[in-house]
Amino acid sequence: TPERSRPVMALPLGGSSTDDAELYQLASAELQRLQRQYRIMERDREAYQDEMRTCIAKQRKMIDMLTREKQELLLAARINKSEKQETKNASYKTRMEILLKQQDLIEAKIKSEQLQLRELDAQ
Structure with missing residues (x-):
């Protein structure tokens, strides 16, 4: 979890060497805290990227x-x-075959009747 950032302390003007040492320690502690926070954030970012790569691959x-x-x-x-x-x-083919057979029968019947008519006319 990221640590809370502390406010930066103002440097006193014309301070003693003990003040400088304290400031140096505070600055060092702040730098270490920020570096630790950066490392945590970097690991979080890498973990998120890995998670997203996996998620995108699944998608x-x-x-x-x-x-x-x-x-x-x-x-x-x-x-x-x-x-x-x-x-x-x-189905259409079957229907067509039936109709063609019926047509053949009807045409044959017509020819037969025409022949009978000619024979009757000839008498």
Whole structure:
């Protein structure tokens, strides 16, 4: 935990050598405190960077996984649509074959009736 910063004391003018020694000790103590606080903050910053790198790596993995899943779903949707279209096409084909057979039967019937009409007209 960061220590509270102490107010910087004003230097007295024209002090004795004991005052200078006390000031030097105070300045040294303040410097040590600030250096300790700096080291703590630096470790905290490094720990935060490591934590964020890990978090970002997890997020990237999740994005990659979701992107792959999206592509798979889009492909499945296209395949499903294609299969439905194929089923519809098969149904149309079957219906068309039935209609063509009916047309052939009707055309054959028409030809038969036209032949009968010609025979009747010829009599």
